[in-house]
Amino acid sequence: MKGALTMATVSFDKATRIYPGSTKPAVDSLEIEIEDGEFLVLVGPSGCGKSTSLRMLAGLEDVNAGAIRIGERDVTHLPPKDRDIAMVFQNYALYPHMSVAANMGFALKIAGVDKATIRQKVEEAAKILDLTEYLDRKPKALSGGQRQRVAMGRAIVREPQVFLMDEPLSNLDAKLRVSTRTQIASLQRRLGITTVYVTHDQVEAMTMGDRVAVLKDGLLQQVDSPRNMYDRPANLFVAGFIGSPAMNLVEVPITDGGVKFGNSVVPVNREALSAAADKGDRTVTVGVRPEHFDIVEQNGGAAKTLSKETADAPAGLAVSVNVVEELGADGYVYGTAEVGGEQKDLVVRVNGRQVPDKGAQLHVVPRPGETHVFSTSTGERLSD
Incomplete structure (x- = not known):
């Protein structure tokens, strides 16, 4: 279902964010190259800069130094709407008065896409996410996992170059987290859309990501495959953080x-x-x-x-x-x-x-x- 034909690589080129009134960067010279179709997980303790990094990529936070690129485009100072990205948050942010189908297709409706095309894309996404039988229901009639899949569907129908996910499983119970993270990882591999995923849960990071980037105090500690990071942690922080x-x-x-x-x-x-x-x-x-x-x-x-x-x-x-x-x-x-x-x-x-x-x-x-x-x-x- 991936519609973007251009390369959706993502580059953080010494990207830095310093909040007003602070002298210490929230993110300090972040440098990561994310391949087209890769699933990269940003992980670290609270306050490490992982969500700030994601918001910088989304255009929701200013970049004070360095650059961010999606494909060949420098998007450092572009508004979010011009970056061809779709976000999935911890909060599902569904409209309670709309049906599942209306929620999933809302962004396309605002963009002026015709009804037939919207219906086609929504039905395709619903089939992928096993939501077909729920399209006419309201969000209140769904479980937490189903609501999160609706939020995923809303992102999928837009066919973005990059998915951005900010702790999307935090509101789910432990058993549902395990099953939903498997579904998200499987879905991402099926769609082949470049994905940047933020979590504080290192088990989630190790089981989902093609590569994992560990941050601490705004600094990148290591970026590697889950296996290499487990077998060869770069420093004491990564050694103590990765593994359960x-x-x-x-x-x-x-x-x-x-x-x-x-x-x-x-x-x-x-x-x-x-x-x-x-x-x-x-x-x-x-x-x-x-x-x-x-x-x-x-x-x-x-x-x-x-x-x-x-x-x-x-x-x-x-x-x-x-x-x-x-x-x-x-x-x-x-x-x-x-x-x-x-x-x-x-x-x-x-x-x-x-x-x-x-x-x-x-x-x-x-x-x-x-x-x-x-x-x-x-x-x-x-x-x-």
């Missing part, structure tokens, strides 16, 4: 051959340790995903010990079990460990059928090759 449960981040001393991890020495890339030494760091921050720990000893609980050390002191880092989440095939241990004289929270994934009891103690070590090493002083990634 989050990556464990532990500051440990550098020692001969690697880093000291409890009663074990974990081998670490020599280049990473050399880079840390060049920065004057005596410690590095090691990141380990919950699924990348091996249990070397377990005292207490239902699970069997995987292996035991012959020495008096067990290998690895001692973790006291506080809470266990049993999720069927997997379980997650939420515990604490003493690192550098301080208690540190850790999460370890375990066999869901062999979970330890609360109060038990595990000794864990990172699996070889599954550690991420970051500079403690700058937060940047050091390991390959």
Whole structure:
């Protein structure tokens, strides 16, 4: 149904937004190239600049420096109506007195499109969105998910070059969010329309986007595919933000051959340790995903010990079990460990059928090759 034949690439060229009365940019020199037909997700905590970036692209916020392009056109200072974009908001913004069909076709009616064409485009969009049987209903007779699909349909019938979506699933319950995000991602791939999607939910970002852009305090931290971002976070912020449960981040001393991890020495890339030494760091921050720990000893609980050390002191880092989440095939241990004289929270994934009891103690070590090493002083990634 995609009607635009021109390339709908989107470029943020050092785009900056500074709100009146502020000296700190809300978005600072944002530089992203979005390919034609790509689904890019902007994600980050509240106040990071993701919605501001989207509104700059839509023409709803001024660009104080830099430029924004859609295809070959510089749209930096064009009004929203001239940008060939369609927005879907958190609020469905449907007219309550109009039918679903009238809501979906309203923008075309205002643009002077004839009734037959409007009806054809609305029916095509309704078929795609499984809304055909609801076209004569009013919004109040629809569920939240159906209303959001109507808002999507209103955007689709315009056949824009770019879809802009600002937290469109925030008003839906958890189960409906999961099903609707799958529908949106599938629909976008079917239509092939370049889409920029804003969310604060990193799980949503990782499951929907072709690429994900992580922002913090108005600055772009990393833009990459979900898999690459999970496997190679660029810095400590991305490492702690992407992943559910989050990556464990532990500051440990550098020692001969690697880093000291409890009663074990974990081998670490020599280049990473050399880079840390060049920065004057005596410690590095090691990141380990919950699924990348091996249990070397377990005292207490239902699970069997995987292996035991012959020495008096067990290998690895001692973790006291506080809470266990049993999720069927997997379980997650939420515990604490003493690192550098301080208690540190850790999460370890375990066999869901062999979970330890609360109060038990595990000794864990990172699996070889599954550690991420970051500079403690700058937060940047050091390991390959």
